[in-house]
Amino acid sequence: MSGRLVLFRDVDDLISALPPGRVLTDPDVTASYARDRTFLQAGAVRAVVLAESRDDVVTTMKWATANGVPVVPRGAGTGLAGGAVAGDGSIVLSLARMTRIVELSPADEIAVVQPGVITADLDRAARAHGLMYAPDPSSYEISTIGGNLATNAGGLRCVKYGVTRDSALGLEVVLADGQVVNTGRRTMKGVTGYDLTGLFVGSEGTLGIITEATVRLRRAPAKPPITVAAEFTSLRDAASAVAAIIAAGCQPSMLELIDRNTLVAIDDWRHIGLEPTTQGMLLAQSDAADGEAAADRMAALCEDHGATFAARSTTPEEADELIAVRRMAYQAKERLGECLTEDVCVPRSKLPEMIAEIEAVGQRHGLMICTVAHAGDGNLHPVFIFERGLPEPPPHVWAAADEIFRAALRLGGTLTGEHGVGLLKKRWLELESGPVVASLQTGIKRVFDPHNILNPGKAI
Amino acid sequence: MSGRLVLFRDVDDLISALPPGRVLTDPDVTASYARDRTFLQAGAVRAVVLAESRDDVVTTMKWATANGVPVVPRGAGTGLAGGAVAGDGSIVLSLARMTRIVELSPADEIAVVQPGVITADLDRAARAHGLMYAPDPSSYEISTIGGNLATNAGGLRCVKYGVTRDSALGLEVVLADGQVVNTGRRTMKGVTGYDLTGLFVGSEGTLGIITEATVRLRRAPAKPPITVAAEFTSLRDAASAVAAIIAAGCQPSMLELIDRNTLVAIDDWRHIGLEPTTQGMLLAQSDAADGEAAADRMAALCEDHGATFAARSTTPEEADELIAVRRMAYQAKERLGECLTEDVCVPRSKLPEMIAEIEAVGQRHGLMICTVAHAGDGNLHPVFIFERGLPEPPPHVWAAADEIFRAALRLGGTLTGEHGVGLLKKRWLELESGPVVASLQTGIKRVFDPHNILNPGKAI
Incomplete structure (x- = not known):
C-alpha cells in the first residue's frame, strides 16, 4: 500500500474532488x-471510481484529462473481448x-436509463407495461445497458428485433475532457447532423462515457412464445434447416x-438426457400471433432436413426450459x-x-x-477449450483461431458479430x-479523445 | 458559352480524364x-458529371481534390432540404x-445495388423473390437508393420497418481524395470498429460518395396489406386515435x-368526394398475418376516438387506392x-x-x-404555401417556420425527421x-474531407 501511495499520490486529488466513498x-x-470475462491479465490500476452520478463522471474525466491518466470504463465486466481490461496506471x-430507470414512457415506447441498469431488469420493467426491451445478450441477467451499448451487444432475440444499436435513440455522454453532450433524440426518427448516437454505440468506451441512454421499447408479444427443439445427427443438416426456416419466412x-461438444458439457452438468447420436440441436422460437402454426412449420422443416426429433413446446414453462438449455451453454x-x-x-447462406x-x-x-450459434444471424461462437491455469491460450489455439x-x-463474414x-x-x-x-477510425478517435485517455489501445 | 470556357478551362482536364459523354x-x-425540389436557387456550376461507374467517381474526386473544386453529389434531385443545390463553380x-442491381440474394436476404437504382425498382425486384426493400419515402417511385442513403430517408412503412439506416449493412464509398473504402458487411450483425456505415448514411454527401450499397431485404408479408380509412371532424381526435392504436399494440x-387543407387540395385535383365536415383523415395499414383483425381493431379505435367514418379495405385494389390518396399529397x-x-x-405522445x-x-x-404526418412516428410535414413566382418564402413564412x-x-422533438x-x-x-x-461534427467532417470539397456548407 505505501509503495502504491507514493506511486499514485495524484489520486488524492481525485478522491477529494469526489463525494466520499467513491x-x-x-x-x-x-x-x-x-x-x-476473458483470460486477459490486467495491469496495476491507480484506482477504481464507483460513479453514482453524471457529475462523478465529469469530475473523474476532468481529473484524468488534467493528469493525462487513462480511464477504462466498465459496466458489469461480462465482456468477452478484453474491452474492460485495464492497463498499468489507469483508472x-x-x-x-x-x-436508475429515469423514465419509462408507454405512450412514447421509450425508456431513459442510467448505464448501470441490468439489461433484464429493464426488460422486466417494460413488460409491466406490455412492452419489452428487445436486445438480450446471453449475459442479460448480469450485464448492464451501458456495457451493451458500448459493445453494441446482440443476443438471441436480435434475429427478429435487431441489435442494441437498433434500440438506441439518444445518449448523454461525458467526453474525455469532462464536457457533456446529448446526442440523438427521444423521437422514433431524426436526421439532424451525423449519427453520433450510432457512433458511440459499439465504440467500446473509446470515444466517451455514456451516462444516460434513451432506448426504444417495443410492444411485447401478446402471447408467450412457442419453442421448437430439434435434434440432428449432423450439424450441417441442422445448418441447412436454418436456411430453410429463414427462406420459408417463418x-x-x-x-x-448448439453443437455436440456443448450439449455434452451441458448434459454433464445438468443431465438433459442427451442422445448418443445427437450431433446438434436447433432451438427455434416464434412470438408471432400465429406462433403455433409458425412453430409447427419450423418443426416440419427440421424433419425435412434430417432431424431425428422435432417438437414444439405446449406450455410457456416448457418453452422457457428449452431456451434455458441454451442459456446454460457458456x-x-x-x-x-x-x-x-x-x-x-x-452471411447466413455460408453457415454450413x-x-x-x-x-x-x-x-x-x-x-x-464447443460451438453455439445465433444461427438465424449467421453468428457463431466457437469456444476453444484449453488447459486450466495457463495464463493465455497456447500457440496452437491461437493458430486455430487465426x-x-x-x-x-x-x-464474406466478419471477425466479430x-x-x-x-x-x-x-x-x-x-x-x-x-x-x-x-486511418478514418483513428481520425475519429482523435476528434473525440485527442489525448488518448479513453480506453486506449482498444477497439480500433 | 465562351465566357464560361474561359472561366472554367480546368474542366477540360476532367473531360479528358473521363470516358466520352460523361x-x-x-x-x-x-x-x-x-x-x-426546394425553391432554392443554384449557382452557376462548372459542369455536371454523369458517372457510370465507380472509376468515374474516383476520377472526378481526384480531379476535384487536385483543383480544390467543390463537388455536389446528386441522385434524382427529389430532396426537400436543399442538400443537392449546387453553388457557384461547383461540379x-x-x-x-x-x-445496376449487382446482386440480389434471397438466401442472405440482401441486395447489392448501385446508388442510381430507383428505390421502388429495388422493392419490386425483391418482391419477385418473396422479399421486400422496406424503406419507402413518398418519392420512392422517382428517388434513388443513393439519395435515400445520403438523407437517411424515412417513409410510410418505417413505422414498422425502420428508416433507411436500418436497412444499410455495408457501403462502398469514394472519399474526397478518390480513395475507395468498404464499410460494414454483408452479414446481419457485425461490430468491427466504429460504425462508419451509419455515419455515411444521413451525411448528405458531405463525407464521401456512395458508389455501392449492401442493403437488407425483408420477407414480404404473405398476404396483401389491409388498409383502414377513418375520417374525423377534429384533427386532434385523429391524433388521439393514433396514440390509442399504438398503445393497443396493433x-x-x-x-x-392528412389534414383538411391537404384533403381539399387532393379533392380539387382528383375528386375524392371529401365531406364538408371532415377535418382530418387517418390511413392505417396492417400487413400482419392477422391483418383483418388488426384492421378491425384499428377501425374500432378510430370510432372510439370520434371518427365519423371508419372502414377497412376488402380487396387489395381498394387498399392500394386508399394509400394512393396519401401518395398524391405532395x-x-x-x-x-x-x-x-x-x-x-x-415524441408520439406530443402529436396532438x-x-x-x-x-x-x-x-x-x-x-x-397543409399538413400530412407519418403519425405513427410523430413525424409531421407541415407545408407552407406561398405565392408562386416568389424566389423564396416571404418573411412571415420564415417566422411561422421558426x-x-x-x-x-x-x-422534445427534432427539426427534421x-x-x-x-x-x-x-x-x-x-x-x-x-x-x-x-464542434464534434465539424471535427468528423475534417477527418473525411480536410479540404472541404464534398457538398460544402450542407448538413452540419
Missing part, C-alpha cells in the same frame, strides 16, 4: 475491477452503481444452434477449462461451410471446440478493415 | 442538375446512371394523418403555390400538441399550412444540437 485504491480490491470508471424470434463450457470465446459472423471449417480446424489442431477468422472473412474487438481481436482487425478505414 | 457543360442543361456529380405497417400541394415543406418530428401548435401558427400568420421548429424542440438539414434548416441547427456537438 474511490477504491486497495490493490486487492481494485484488481477484481480491472478484468473482464477504472465503474458505472455499475448508476442503476420469422423466428430466436434461432439457436457456464457449462467454463467447467471444461479455460475458454477463448470467438464470435465470427458469416463455416461449421465445416470449424470442425476441420478443431480436428487439425487436436482441439476441443484459421477460423480467415475462413470467416473468406466467406457482437462481442467487439476489445484487445483480443485487434491483431486481425486490419485483415477485415484495411488501412484506409483504419 | 460531362455536361452547357449552362442551360447543367442548371437543371443544380437544384432539388455536380450525378449518380443517376449507376442503376403494429400498423403505415399510420398516416403533388396536390404543389398545385396551390410555392411550397416550403417542413419535417418536424415529436404539435398539431395544435401548427394550427395556431397558421392562424397567427394568416398562412395556409415558431414551428421551436415548438417541436420544446416538445427524415428530409435532412441540407441548406434549409442550417440556421436552426444549433438550437437542437448545441455547440459541443457542432
Whole structure:
C-alpha cells in the first residue's frame, strides 16, 4: 500500500474532488475491477471510481484529462473481448452503481436509463407495461445497458428485433475532457447532423462515457412464445434447416444452434438426457400471433432436413426450459477449462461451410471446440477449450483461431458479430478493415479523445 | 458559352480524364442538375458529371481534390432540404446512371445495388423473390437508393420497418481524395470498429460518395396489406386515435394523418368526394398475418376516438387506392403555390400538441399550412404555401417556420425527421444540437474531407 501511495499520490486529488466513498485504491480490491470475462491479465490500476452520478463522471474525466491518466470504463465486466481490461496506471470508471430507470414512457415506447441498469431488469420493467426491451445478450441477467451499448451487444432475440444499436435513440455522454453532450433524440426518427448516437454505440468506451441512454421499447408479444427443439445427427443438416426456416419466412424470434461438444458439457452438468447420436440441436422460437402454426412449420422443416426429433413446446414453462438449455451453454463450457470465446459472423447462406471449417480446424489442431450459434444471424461462437491455469491460450489455439477468422472473412463474414474487438481481436482487425478505414477510425478517435485517455489501445 | 470556357478551362482536364459523354457543360442543361425540389436557387456550376461507374467517381474526386473544386453529389434531385443545390463553380456529380442491381440474394436476404437504382425498382425486384426493400419515402417511385442513403430517408412503412439506416449493412464509398473504402458487411450483425456505415448514411454527401450499397431485404408479408380509412371532424381526435392504436399494440405497417387543407387540395385535383365536415383523415395499414383483425381493431379505435367514418379495405385494389390518396399529397400541394415543406418530428405522445401548435401558427400568420404526418412516428410535414413566382418564402413564412421548429424542440422533438438539414434548416441547427456537438461534427467532417470539397456548407 505505501509503495502504491507514493506511486499514485495524484489520486488524492481525485478522491477529494469526489463525494466520499467513491474511490477504491486497495490493490486487492481494485484488481477484481480491472478484468473482464476473458483470460486477459490486467495491469496495476491507480484506482477504481464507483460513479453514482453524471457529475462523478465529469469530475473523474476532468481529473484524468488534467493528469493525462487513462480511464477504462466498465459496466458489469461480462465482456468477452478484453474491452474492460485495464492497463498499468489507469483508472477504472465503474458505472455499475448508476442503476436508475429515469423514465419509462408507454405512450412514447421509450425508456431513459442510467448505464448501470441490468439489461433484464429493464426488460422486466417494460413488460409491466406490455412492452419489452428487445436486445438480450446471453449475459442479460448480469450485464448492464451501458456495457451493451458500448459493445453494441446482440443476443438471441436480435434475429427478429435487431441489435442494441437498433434500440438506441439518444445518449448523454461525458467526453474525455469532462464536457457533456446529448446526442440523438427521444423521437422514433431524426436526421439532424451525423449519427453520433450510432457512433458511440459499439465504440467500446473509446470515444466517451455514456451516462444516460434513451432506448426504444417495443410492444411485447401478446402471447408467450412457442419453442421448437430439434435434434440432428449432423450439424450441417441442422445448418441447412436454418436456411430453410429463414427462406420459408417463418420469422423466428430466436434461432439457436448448439453443437455436440456443448450439449455434452451441458448434459454433464445438468443431465438433459442427451442422445448418443445427437450431433446438434436447433432451438427455434416464434412470438408471432400465429406462433403455433409458425412453430409447427419450423418443426416440419427440421424433419425435412434430417432431424431425428422435432417438437414444439405446449406450455410457456416448457418453452422457457428449452431456451434455458441454451442459456446454460457458456457456464457449462467454463467447467471444461479455460475458454477463448470467438464470435465470427458469416452471411447466413455460408453457415454450413463455416461449421465445416470449424470442425476441420478443431480436428487439425487436436482441439476441443464447443460451438453455439445465433444461427438465424449467421453468428457463431466457437469456444476453444484449453488447459486450466495457463495464463493465455497456447500457440496452437491461437493458430486455430487465426484459421477460423480467415475462413470467416473468406466467406464474406466478419471477425466479430457482437462481442467487439476489445484487445483480443485487434491483431486481425486490419485483415477485415484495411488501412484506409483504419486511418478514418483513428481520425475519429482523435476528434473525440485527442489525448488518448479513453480506453486506449482498444477497439480500433 | 465562351465566357464560361474561359472561366472554367480546368474542366477540360476532367473531360479528358473521363470516358466520352460523361460531362455536361452547357449552362442551360447543367442548371437543371443544380437544384432539388426546394425553391432554392443554384449557382452557376462548372459542369455536371454523369458517372457510370465507380472509376468515374474516383476520377472526378481526384480531379476535384487536385483543383480544390467543390463537388455536389446528386441522385434524382427529389430532396426537400436543399442538400443537392449546387453553388457557384461547383461540379455536380450525378449518380443517376449507376442503376445496376449487382446482386440480389434471397438466401442472405440482401441486395447489392448501385446508388442510381430507383428505390421502388429495388422493392419490386425483391418482391419477385418473396422479399421486400422496406424503406419507402413518398418519392420512392422517382428517388434513388443513393439519395435515400445520403438523407437517411424515412417513409410510410418505417413505422414498422425502420428508416433507411436500418436497412444499410455495408457501403462502398469514394472519399474526397478518390480513395475507395468498404464499410460494414454483408452479414446481419457485425461490430468491427466504429460504425462508419451509419455515419455515411444521413451525411448528405458531405463525407464521401456512395458508389455501392449492401442493403437488407425483408420477407414480404404473405398476404396483401389491409388498409383502414377513418375520417374525423377534429384533427386532434385523429391524433388521439393514433396514440390509442399504438398503445393497443396493433403494429400498423403505415399510420398516416392528412389534414383538411391537404384533403381539399387532393379533392380539387382528383375528386375524392371529401365531406364538408371532415377535418382530418387517418390511413392505417396492417400487413400482419392477422391483418383483418388488426384492421378491425384499428377501425374500432378510430370510432372510439370520434371518427365519423371508419372502414377497412376488402380487396387489395381498394387498399392500394386508399394509400394512393396519401401518395398524391405532395403533388396536390404543389398545385396551390410555392411550397416550403417542413419535417418536424415529436415524441408520439406530443402529436396532438404539435398539431395544435401548427394550427395556431397558421392562424397567427394568416398562412395556409397543409399538413400530412407519418403519425405513427410523430413525424409531421407541415407545408407552407406561398405565392408562386416568389424566389423564396416571404418573411412571415420564415417566422411561422421558426415558431414551428421551436415548438417541436420544446416538445422534445427534432427539426427534421427524415428530409435532412441540407441548406434549409442550417440556421436552426444549433438550437437542437448545441455547440459541443457542432464542434464534434465539424471535427468528423475534417477527418473525411480536410479540404472541404464534398457538398460544402450542407448538413452540419
